[in-house]
Amino acid sequence: MKVAVSQDKCIAAGQCVLRADRVFDQxxxxxxxVLLDENPAAQQAPAVRLAAEFCPAQAIQIED
Incomplete structure (x- = not known):
């Protein structure tokens, strides 16, 4: 899994940090x-997917 964020789209809602604080910060x-880990461990994948799903600005991109 590879993760990218678009800081230009981000509205600072913090949903990503609430769901995957080892991968995202603010x-x-x-x-x-702020992306802390662009290649998170497999056990982080469910939390990262939730963070992307709940991001109101759709500022998180995931590539498998």
């Missing part, structure tokens, strides 16, 4: 998503 100044 910038302190504006809350925009």
């Amino acid at each position: 910038r302190d100044d504006d809350g925009v998503v």
